Amino acid sequence: MNIDPRTIKELLQLQMLNKMDAIMGGSLAGSEANKSDFSELFNNILGQATGGKSTLDGSLQQSAGKTSLKPLSMNAAFGFSSPNRVDSLSINSMKASSELDPLIQDASRRNGVQPSLVKAVINAESSFNSRAVSKAGAKGLMQLMDETGQGLGVTNPFDPTQNVHGGTKYLSNLLRKYNGNEGVALAAYNAGSGRMARLGITNDIELKEKLHLLPKETQNYVSKVMKLQREYEA
Template identity: 50%
Template sequence: MSIDPRMIQQLLRLQFQPGNPLSSSGGTSADSSDFLTLLDSLLATASAEPSAGNASASNGGRAGAAGLPMAAYTANTALHSMQRSAYGPSRPGAYDPLVAEAGAKYGVEPSLIKAVIHHESSFNPYAVSSAGAKGLMQLMDGTGEGLGVSDPFDPAQNIDGGTRFLSGLLRKYDGNEAVALAAYNAGPGRVDRLGIRTDADLRDKLHLLPQETQRYVRRVLDTKLQYAAL
């Protein structure tokens, strides 16, 4: 599938200009019409192209999410990916209701959840790490799927899934926060192989974990105290 990059560029220019034509609060009807005409043209062109592999006529070719033909789905996904890159971090308090809800649901202090988000993504809901971890609490795809997260870039799903995972680690390590955080960062398997079960164990063996994890545990605990004091 080939998509004229100039069309994508024009779509983004229209969408992110002052008075976003897709927003409910701004944009003239002419702006909106221009945007939707271009988008329809892009998706129609992509839909008309044959998908790879000569899919059988019985299913009309491969389909992506929402039943879109794969070419159109790929075009739409590419557009959303570029949209996401235009957004930066949110304010730390922007997700307080979601944090409070998840904390109450899974028995995790909101200050700890916010500290994890602070150091995982800097409150950027569209953050993606080099390893592929996504969203506010940086969930890997497999972990997120196991936690029922279908869209890691949805703050509500990501915070719920990440808090549920953190809650499970706190239970596994009998409430030892530092160990749970080490496992959140380095993986529970690595922590278990070192025989770390308590915060006292962690103090004795912290040097055996990656330096990134050593810094992560200290910083998250310090930041938790700051959020708890607010």
């Protein structure tokens, strides 16, 4: 029985497509269709060898239309499991937050600020380190400048109770100033209300439009605090 080598090559290619479809997760219906195409092609080859009329070209065209190779996702291709949500909250920060929770709840209730927002600010400002001091001289959990702290009645910025109550009151004042627009309040907490006034930023829509005009530190700060707040609320 003489069979054209090119026909053998096409037969082997179609068989390989069937195997690849099975390996790569093709549907059952797709696999059965490919098996049917393979049988049809094989019968055509036998018919060709025995003098029968060949429909090889038509069979291959149908096969190309029916073969379904489903691309694998990156996770499936490399055997990775679906990733879980990775929070920015470390074990240490969660422990510190839990220890300070009664104080934060009290300060939040007194000043009408969401506890999750206060926690997020403390995390971003000092990572819950009550002895933290910035290069600019801001101190304590909520990183109060001496002048700001004194205006809020804080005599010892390293005292957690004084610092959290003072910082939460300051945050509350900013939220009232900007009519509850948290983004602007946070930007002002980091960069100062004066800068917001100079840029004409009074609400979150204006903040979004002019965010690029603020220091990169402030842009990152606002984003970080809002992300942390969502995680504390989860």
